[in-house]
Amino acid sequence: MSGNDVGWMRAAVRGDLAEGEVLGVEVAGRSIALYAADDAIFATDNICTHAYACLSDGWLDGEVIECPLHAARFDIRTGKVLDPPATEDLKTYQVRVVGDEIQVRLD
Numbered sequence: 001m002s003g004n005d006v007g008w009m010r011a012a013v014r015g016d017l018a019e020g021e022v023l024g025v026e027v028a029g030r031s032i033a034l035y036a037a038d039d040a041i042f043a044t045d046n047i048c049t050h051a052y053a054c055l056s057d058g059w060l061d062g063e064v065i066e067c068p069l070h071a072a073r074f075d076i077r078t079g080k081v082l083d084p085p086a087t088e089d090l091k092t093y094q095v096r097v098v099g100d101e102i103q104v105r106l107d
């Protein structure tokens, strides 16, 4: 493993995630949401920062994910809260595609 590979973990295979969809995965014990939008892939924590709900059960509209429980909305590219009741931003992760694998970088 080269230095550039430090922290990168397999999260899913490319075929698991269709454009415009969100997928919840477990990576090294963390619950992460993968999003396919704008021909790119983004990753954030999957658990809403407001209470306990999986964003992968919510609705993806372009680059915005809406929580299924109380409808907070977040920008999937930056993790920033766009609409309450959440006040805390989501953690985001770097994503890369290697062959058929979607990988995320954990720190």
Ligand code: FES
Pocket (backbone or CB within 6 Å): 048, 049, 050, 051, 052, 053, 067, 068, 069, 070, 071, 072, 084, 085, 086
């Ligand atoms: S749990 Fe997501 S908005 Fe309340």
